[in-house]
Amino acid sequence: MSETVFRNRGHADIPHAFVLGVAGSPRKGGNSDVLVRQILKGVADCGVRSRGVQLRDYQYQGCIGCEKCRKTGVCKGLKDGMTLIYPDFLAAQGLVLVSPTHTYNITAWMKAFIDRLYCFYDFNDHRPRGWSSRLAGQGRKAVLAAICEQPDAADMGFTLEALRYPLEALGYQIIAELPVFGVFDRAKVKTQEAVMQQARQMGRALAQALSA
Numbered sequence: 683m684s685e686t687v688f689r690n691r692g693h694a695d696i697p698h699a700f701v702l703g704v705a706g707s708p709r710k711g712g713n714s715d716v717l718v719r720q721i722l723k724g725v726a727d728c729g730v731r732s733r734g735v736q737l738r739d740y741q742y743q744g745c746i747g748c749e750k751c752r753k754t755g756v757c758k759g760l761k762d763g764m765t766l767i768y769p770d771f772l773a774a775q776g777l778v779l780v781s782p783t784h785t786y787n788i789t790a791w792m793k794a795f796i797d798r799l800y801c802f803y804d805f806n807d808h809r810p811r812g813w814s815s816r817l818a819g820q821g822r823k824a825v826l827a828a829i830c831e832q833p834d835a836a837d838m839g840f841t842l843e844a845l846r847y848p849l850e851a852l853g854y855q856i857i858a859e860l861p862v863f864g865v866f867d868r869a870k871v872k873t874q875e876a877v878m879q880q881a882r883q884m885g886r887a888l889a890q891a892l893s894a
């Protein structure tokens with residue numbers, strides 16, 4: 683991978699109508715995998731290219747706060763599986779994030795992934811430091827989905843907020859959100875026709891927003 687692409691600075695790095703789908707469940711073939719696939723089908727309906735990744739397939743750590751990215755603009759402190767994801771993340775104007783609820787929140791895999799996006803912020807020298815995102819103003823857009831076992835919104839806890847706040851801070855416009863309740867068994871969400879339709883529609887809405 684060339685550092686030019688990775689640095690996200692300059693004209694060559696402007697993202698294009700390509701969508702990266704990221705699933706944060708450790709459960710292979712689980713509900714999050716099904717939802718990401720379904721959302722990306724909706725993206726494909728509109729002729730937009732996409733790629734799906736399951737975070738459990740990558741060996742990576744959470745951010746260690748080394749601050750090396752302050753100088754370089756890229757994550758230099760850790761060389762791990764995120765190195766394989768950053769290029770597509772930067773190239774994709776559209777992002778799909780799906781996480782199951784784990785103890786009222788996103789999974790540890792999704793949290794570590796989001797923390798590793800810290801390298802895309804610029805900070806000033808005051809305390810507390812003023813900040814801005816180098817990904818802002820690029821027309822980046824996202825859709826979010828969360829799925830949990832229990833039937834009440836309270837049981838999903840902060841899952842959607844934990845996806846939304848950091849993406850908005852990075853400069854993404856959130857096009858749609860899908861909370862799914864009452865699903866425990868692996869891939870059982872497939873049997874919920876209304877949810878599957880909503881997921882596909884969400885993918886179409888993202889693709890249309892990118893093409894507008």
Ligand SMILES: Cc1cc2nc3c(=O)[nH]c(=O)nc-3n(C[C@H](O)[C@H](O)[C@H](O)COP(=O)(O)O)c2cc1C
Pocket residue numbers: 707708709711712713714715781782783784785786787829830831832833837838839865866867868869
């Ligand atoms: C460690 C762990 C914590 C969980 N915590 C919650 C929770 O706080 N609330 C809830 O409703 N479901 C919770 N669940 C259930 C999952 O959210 C649910 O089974 C979901 O459908 C899993 O999606 P997946 O197949 O994509 O992993 C938890 C599951 C696990 C394994």
